[in-house]
Amino acid sequence: MTGSALLSALAVGLVVGIVGRLVLPGPKAAPVWLTVALGVAAALLGSVTIRLIGVDVDPTLPRLLAQIGFAVPAVVLGVVAAGRRGGDVTRS
Template sequence: MVSSSSLLSALVIGVTVGLVGRLVLPGPKAAPVWLTVALGVAASQLGSITARLVGVKPDALMPGSVAQVGFAVPVVVLAVIAAGRLQPQDGAVARVDRVEQRGGGRPRSGGTLRGPA
């Protein structure tokens, strides 16, 4: 059973890691703030559960907090980096716009969108 203190610490650590991770990481911020905070809280809670399964007592604040931070930081960092890489490049948006201008993306002269077979 997860104690209320570990739930509260997971919430505090998750929100803190989510907000700080969002502010500290360089580059485009494609991931919304709510997503980084939610992932931080979820990963922090997973760290708390994992620490409890390993045998850390629920009253031990330091090992549980280290596990929470240890889970939350990599998850938030990976989420922000992955969301930044999933954004379409300017050229991809321009290609989509050109296809829509030619006729809504429908192929001309009986061809297919993928090109000749």
């Protein structure tokens, strides 16, 4: 993986993590560091996946789309899962 792929995954993950935290409705049970970490990890996974598929590293658009396509669902699922876990413990 090239340095530009790592930097773009870091940038995409940071942006998706922060924006996802701000945009998703409801209580924010997931901490900011978790949403950012999920975004970065998923964007890195998107970079690795697009490279394993055989797409060359030079075209940045497919790599960016893969990073965003992996990061957005990861952040959404992380925030939703954290929201379901935290809450009223007296409920039966």
